[in-house]
Amino acid sequence: MVSDKDIQAAVEQLSAGNLVAFPTETVYGLGADALNALAVAKIFELKKRPSFDPLIVHIHSLEQINELVVNLDTRVEKLATAFWPGPLTIIMEKSSIIPDIVTAGLSTVGIRMPSNPVAIQLLKAFNKPIAAPSANMFGKVSPTKAEHVTNKLEGVEMVLDGGPVSVGIESTIVQLLDDGFKILRPGFITYEDISSVIPASSDLSKDEVIAPGMVKSHYSPDVYLKLIDSIDEVTQSDAVNAAIIPFKSESGLDKFKIVKRLSANDDLKQYAVNIFSALHELQDENIDAIYVEKIPEEGLGLAIMDRLKKAAYRFTIE
Ligand code: TXA
């Protein structure tokens, strides 16, 4: 899928200040040299991303952190040992080497070490940190296959095709506090996973979600999307040209034009891997609506429902 020659060509693009889309285990990222402000500016321009929304910086080795961060917290090493490479972004105090555009002027930077083999290959070959948001237009559905990037994002110099991703929703973002930690964006690694490695706060709500880019509307498909409690809520006439993404329900589904079940046996990991890909496919069908049966908001379900609520939000206010 991706040859050494492709990696070399990608490194050349990054070194020239251009953009390269690449797979991570969570979603495809749109990468630029994190230490080149002009290159990073291209990311904001191409995605039409507001400049107040900071980017995540990707690394391949823990040593790289030393030049990127000041006042390194001892808990970072514990988290890195437990979860890196993997879908966890840790917020740290940034050094002056990171251009302000990367962090949207914040004094902190989000860093993660992805586990996708192509991502690691690219990061090692480039051997400099890569700033990368998800490779979609701002506010749209995140890409989980290379074709989602090539079909929806024009103007990327190069797309490395590493096949479909293995996690499917973006990394968990954690901020360390004097007393405990806070989850800024829920993801595959849960609050419980993190608190098994470092102490949790005594008094903070565990589902508070406050990353600056966490606007209410996000991941929005081109087709009307509604979250439902029960299949019965959708009338026959509404269902006839609509798709349903059921969770537990097995009956009452025949009235829909398309039934897209994301996980056999209600397996949330499989659900997470498939959700963005399903939204990409369904928004290209000739249908009026996508109905999604709600899933329980616990563990990984919390992260998935966070994405689904944001995908539905635009349609609740129109
Ligand atoms: O899984 C992921 O994290 C993917 C892959 C490509 O690594 N990246 C990703 O990036 O989801 P993006 O740009 O779509 O989302 C980054 C999120 C935004 O909500 C942003 O506000 C938050 O990370 N963020 C970045 N730096 C931050 C900081 N210093 N403090 C708080 N939040 C930060």
Ligand code: MG
């Ligand atoms: Mg994104």
